[in-house]
Amino acid sequence: MTLGDWISQPVNWVFSALGLAVVFSGFRVVTAKNVVHAALYLVGALAGTAGLFLLLSAEFVAWSLVLVYIGAVVVLFLFGIMITRAPTGLDPALDTNRKLVPGVLAAAVFALMTWAAFDAFGVEQITSAGVATDNALLGESLLGRFVIPFEVVSFVLLGALIGGITIARRDLTPVEEEERAAV
Amino acid sequence: MTLTQFLVIGAALFALGVYGLLVRRNLVLILLSVELMLAAVNINLVAFEAFLVTTQAIGQVFAIFVITVAAAEVGIGLAIVLMIFRNRRSANVDDLSLMRW
Numbered sequence: 001m002t003l004g005d006w007i008s009q010p011v012n013w014v015f016s017a018l019g020l021a022v023v024f025s026g027f028r029v030v031t032a033k034n035v036v037h038a039a040l041y042l043v044g045a046l047a048g049t050a051g052l053f054l055l056l057s058a059e060f061v062a063w064s065l066v067l068v069y070i071g072a073v074v075v076l077f078l079f080g081i082m083i084t085r086a087p088t089g090l091d092p093a094l095d096t097n098r099k100l101v102p103g104v105l106a107a108a109v110f111a112l113m114t115w116a117a118f119d120a121f122g123v124e125q126i127t128s129a130g131v132a133t134d135n136a137l138l139g140e141s142l143l144g145r146f147v148i149p150f151e152v153v154s155f156v157l158l159g160a161l162i163g164g165i166t167i168a169r170r171d172l173t174p175v176e177e178e179e180r181a182a183v
Numbered sequence: 184m185t186l187t188q189f190l191v192i193g194a195a196l197f198a199l200g201v202y203g204l205l206v207r208r209n210l211v212l213i214l215l216s217v218e219l220m221l222a223a224v225n226i227n228l229v230a231f232e233a234f235l236v237t238t239q240a241i242g243q244v245f246a247i248f249v250i251t252v253a254a255a256e257v258g259i260g261l262a263i264v265l266m267i268f269r270n271r272r273s274a275n276v277d278d279l280s281l282m283r284w
Contacts, residue, residue, distance in 0.1 A: 122185075
């Protein structure tokens, strides 16, 4: 398949737009000088990822990504930023000055993974696109073959909930405890 | 659509996450970079599921697991960041040199 064949498929135009949006937003997440902007660009990257999932006919995963990530995780991040950085303006000291080694390392990771993908799969087509994954199949799989991992994950969430409360709770100082006991 | 194009997007997102993880000094921003890397993993899982079409939609099931665990990770991670900030008045990793000799 040549590049011309690839461009002639309209679905690849959608893919290119989404892919550019994802990569650009991801780039801004790691380079933005304003912390709040970085968190908001994560919304763009994740929304683009959800769009890619829709292209791959994975509707359920796409919408759970939108709900869980954009709805909950990014809001949590914004809370974390507001609490730990009250003045949220520009901050020149947000990054380290030694960017060469991380840049080279990231480029090497990208080059290696891209080369491996091309080497292993070349231009093999995804033929299932356009046929939506049956949500009933997904549900049966989650509560059938994968029911034990599913339950384990629910315990992980419970543990995270309790752990989050326990870690973030402020313990009373000895003086405060005495004051409370006196009342 | 080829499988490789999705893998390349996943690789790009993962590499950006690696870069952010190493360059950022603020703990919240480091967690943001980790989220980018997890999103890259999800793209790979869903793309391989669409490519192989397993009978039980295994790729998508594991993408859901990754999303769930990532949500738990953010909750715990931000609680720890909050605790560090409360104790040391800073969320910069450079300031956390207590255990370095």
